[in-house]
Amino acid sequence: MLHLVLFLIFGAICVAGAVNLLVQRHPINSALSLIVVMGSLAVEYLLLGAEFVAAVQVIIYAGAIMVLFVFVIMLLNAGKEELTSGSRIALLLGIPGMLVSSVLVAWVLLAHSGTGAVPVGALPGPPKIIGWLLFHDFLLPFEVTSVLILIAIMGAVVLASPPESVQQSKKEG
Amino acid sequence: MVSVESFVIASIIKTAIALFVLLTAVAYSVWLERKVVGHIQNRWGPTRVGPFGLLQPLADGMKFFFKEDITPPHVYKLLYLAAPVIAVTFALTSISVIPIGNWITVAGVRTPLQITDVNIALLIILGITSMGVYGVALAGWSSNSKYSLLGGLRASAQMISYEVSLGLSLIGVLILSGSFSLREIVDAQGGTFWGFIPRWNIFQGQIFAFFIYLMAAFAETNRIPFDLPEAETELVAGYHTEYSSMKFAMFFMAEYANMITVACLASLLFLGGWHGPLFGPPWLQSILPVFWFVLRVFCFLFVYIWIRGTLPRFRYDQLMAFGWKFLLPLAITNLVITGLIVALKS
Amino acid sequence: MVPLSYYLVLSGILFACGVTGFLIRRNIITIFMSIELMLNGVNLSFVAFAAHWHALSGQVFVFFVMVVAAAEAAVGLAIIIAVYRTRETLNVDRVNLLKL
Numbered sequence: 001m002l003h004l005v006l007f008l009i010f011g012a013i014c015v016a017g018a019v020n021l022l023v024q025r026h027p028i029n030s031a032l033s034l035i036v037v038m039g040s041l042a043v044e045y046l047l048l049g050a051e052f053v054a055a056v057q058v059i060i061y062a063g064a065i066m067v068l069f070v071f072v073i074m075l076l077n078a079g080k081e082e083l084t085s086g087s088r089i090a091l092l093l094g095i096p097g098m099l100v101s102s103v104l105v106a107w108v109l110l111a112h113s114g115t116g117a118v119p120v121g122a123l124p125g126p127p128k129i130i131g132w133l134l135f136h137d138f139l140l141p142f143e144v145t146s147v148l149i150l151i152a153i154m155g156a157v158v159l160a161s162p163p164e165s166v167q168q169s170k171k172e173g
Numbered sequence: 174m175v176s177v178e179s180f181v182i183a184s185i186i187k188t189a190i191a192l193f194v195l196l197t198a199v200a201y202s203v204w205l206e207r208k209v210v211g212h213i214q215n216r217w218g219p220t221r222v223g224p225f226g227l228l229q230p231l232a233d234g235m236k237f238f239f240k241e242d243i244t245p246p247h248v249y250k251l252l253y254l255a256a257p258v259i260a261v262t263f264a265l266t267s268i269s270v271i272p273i274g275n276w277i278t279v280a281g282v283r284t285p286l287q288i289t290d291v292n293i294a295l296l297i298i299l300g301i302t303s304m305g306v307y308g309v310a311l312a313g314w315s316s317n318s319k320y321s322l323l324g325g326l327r328a329s330a331q332m333i334s335y336e337v338s339l340g341l342s343l344i345g346v347l348i349l350s351g352s353f354s355l356r357e358i359v360d361a362q363g364g365t366f367w368g369f370i371p372r373w374n375i376f377q378g379q380i381f382a383f384f385i386y387l388m389a390a391f392a393e394t395n396r397i398p399f400d401l402p403e404a405e406t407e408l409v410a411g412y413h414t415e416y417s418s419m420k421f422a423m424f425f426m427a428e429y430a431n432m433i434t435v436a437c438l439a440s441l442l443f444l445g446g447w448h449g450p451l452f453g454p455p456w457l458q459s460i461l462p463v464f465w466f467v468l469r470v471f472c473f474l475f476v477y478i479w480i481r482g483t484l485p486r487f488r489y490d491q492l493m494a495f496g497w498k499f500l501l502p503l504a505i506t507n508l509v510i511t512g513l514i515v516a517l518k519s
Numbered sequence: 520m521v522p523l524s525y526y527l528v529l530s531g532i533l534f535a536c537g538v539t540g541f542l543i544r545r546n547i548i549t550i551f552m553s554i555e556l557m558l559n560g561v562n563l564s565f566v567a568f569a570a571h572w573h574a575l576s577g578q579v580f581v582f583f584v585m586v587v588a589a590a591e592a593a594v595g596l597a598i599i600i601a602v603y604r605t606r607e608t609l610n611v612d613r614v615n616l617l618k619l
Contacts, residue, residue, distance in 0.1 A: 003521055004521050007521045007525065007526075011525075011529045014529060014533065015529070015532055015533070015536075018532070018533050018536035018537075018556055019536060021536065021540060021549075021552060021553070021556060022536060022539060022540045022543070022544070022553075027546055027548045027549050027552075027609075028249075028252070028311075028314065030548075030549045030552055031548075031552060032252075034552050034555060034556060035307070037533070037556065037559060038559060041559055041562070041563060044526070044529070044563060044566075045563075045566050047521070048526070048566050048567060048569075048570045049570060050566050050569070050570070050578050050581075051291075051292070051293050052293060052296070052578070053566060053578050053581050053582075055293050055296035055297060055299075055300055056296070056581075056582065056585065057562075057581075057585075058300035058303070058304070059296065059299055059300045059303055060585050060589060061555075061559070061585065061588070062300075062303075062304060063299075063300060063303025063304055063306070063336075064303065064333060064336070064589065065555070065588060065589055065592045067303075067306050067307070067310065067329055067332075067333055068333070068592055068593070068596055069548065069551075069552060069592070069596070070307070070310050070311070070314075070329065071310070071326065071329045071330065071333075072548065072596045072599060072600065073314075073548060074310065074313070074314045074322065074325060074326055074329070075326060075600070076548075076599075076600070076603050076609065078546065078548060078609050081544065081545055081546040081549065081610070082545070082610060083545075084545060084610070084612050087543065087544075087545045087612070090542060090543040090545075091543050093543075094539045094542055094543035095539070095543070097539060097542075098535050098536060098538075098539035101535045101538070101539075102531065102532045102535045102536075105528065105531030105532065105534075105535060106528045106531065106532070109524045109527045109528050109531065110524050110528065126292070127293065127296075127353055128351075129575060130575065130578060130579060130582075133575055133576065133579050134579055134582070137576065137579075138576075138579055138583075141583060145583060145586045145587070148586065148587070148590050149586065149589070149590055151590075152589075152590035152591075152593045152594050153593065155593075155594045155597065156593040156594050156596070156597040157597075158597075159594065159597035159598055159600070159601050160596075160597040160600050160601065162604070163604075
């Protein structure tokens with residue numbers, strides 16, 4: 001019972017945050033509502049017993065990736081989004097589209113899947129076992145992601161560094 | 174097994190005491206800093222209010238409270254008001270998983286000296302401290318002032334960069350103790366080598382990790398020599414330039430609460446937590462661990478202030494180069510060597 | 520006890536919000552955040568299925584999604600900075616020429 005109440009509360013916060021992300025016109029407000037979504041998702045993970053995933057969600061997603069987003073918004077001094085004619089049409093079509101697809105998903109899942117309950121906390125994800133899985137069953141994907149990260153680091157450095165002409169003029173000037 | 178009622182009551186009492194002690198500690202670490210820095214610079218520090226200026230924190234609090242609360246007209250109001258609250262909330266929350274001593278029995282209820290004992294305590298602290306960046310970053314952005322913006326940008330870049338080294342320096346300790354629970358990490362450090370060297374992690378080969386942690390922690394808490402986000406010679410006051418009165422006091426409290434958290438974490442992870450010689454009657458034996466723990470935290474805070482009174486500030490590019498080109502490789506090397514030693518031993 | 524379908528509905532709604540945001544917004548940073556929202560919705564269903572089928576590999580998959588998201592965020596934000604440097608705008612409607 002308590003689990004259901006907690007699920008509903010944090011699920012509602014989640015959905016509210018996601019909708020707020022859509023309707024806010026300033027990117028920093030969207031970023032903050034995304035942080036709220038991620039925080040309440042971490043609570044949902046805790047309810048499912050995945051404590052390590054919840055902690056990593058807060059550290060990596062809310063604490064690192066979103067800081068990067070906020071940093072870029074601050075750096076580029078992004079202002080309010082301007083409304084073009086295309087975006088008005090998109091708004092008119094998009095909001096009903098989102099509602100319809102959400103209702104459709106909810107209806108399909110609730111009507112056609114069995115009401116098999118997830119025993120809450122029945123599958124604790126202790127860090128030890130997750131680590132064991134990561135280094136035995138998923139060793140190859142794990143190593144491949146490390147290469148991916150390395151490529152991403154180099155790509156980000158190359159893309160974000162100013163073009164050579166700018167660097168040249170700085171050196172001369 | 175304790176009953177639910179006694180558990181709830183014990184938790185409430187512990188939370189209230191922890192919050193009171195933490196806030197007092199925050200206030201008196203400000204006093205300590207003014208006093209120590211004063212003596213380092215051949216001054217007396219606060220002396221007027223009370224004996225040795227001991228009532229100075231109270232006077233400071235009153236002063237903050239009665240100052241005019243200015244909200245500049247050009248700020249982004251919602252985030253401007255939320256930023257100090259975010260900063261101070263996350264700074265105070267991390268105390269909830271920090272243990273300060275062994276189990277004690279009060280009025281028939283046996284309880285650990287910790288608000289809550291969870292098995293991923295260290296991850297929770299890392300998560301909370303990584304959320305603390307938002308207070309600083311949003312304050313810098315929402316103030317709509319160039320000094321604040323530069324301070325906020327510097328703070329967020331610096332905190333993301335040094336968090337990597339900070340996390341990697343802790344993993345060596347985690348490998349040695351095999352647990353995320355702070356209580357188990359401390360328990361793994363009991364006993365001595367050859368009867369006189371304590372088995373603290375710092376003596377188990379984690380001395381480099383300790384220094385990496387020390388430096389990364391200075392950067393994480395925006396303290397000299399890494400206090401670029403609030404460098405007064407170039408940025409007025411950095412991210413809190415536009416803040417006054419209690420809102421400024423909140424940032425101040427958040428900074429000192431973060432210092433205390435970092436000091437607690439250092440003594441738990443590297444310096445053996447509350448282990449120390451126990452003697453005397455039973456009541457003294459139950460109090461002594463807390464005393465040893467507080468002594469370590471005090472020493473760590475003293476080092477903090479000592480360095481503030483001694484070192485000049487880094488330049489910003491030096492700070493970034495130091496973090497990425499020196500601390501990070503050192504942390505990775507330490508991690509690899511620790512892992513190899515543990516693997517070869519087992 | 521919370522039925523599995525509730526978790527799936529929540530993750531479906533989050534995913535739908537993400538898709539909608541991706542389509543209707545014009546600020547490139549907000550579009551990017553919508554992608555993160557979709558990834559988060561998928562992560563929730565991974566964890567819920569892991570609890571349902573008693574298979575921890577669902578939780579391990581969440582890590583891979585997070586790693587990919589982190590890599591994507593780093594590269595994507597670098598691209599955004601590069602675009603802003605040449606075009607001085609974050610509006611995707613104004614970034615419609617291959618050459619300046």
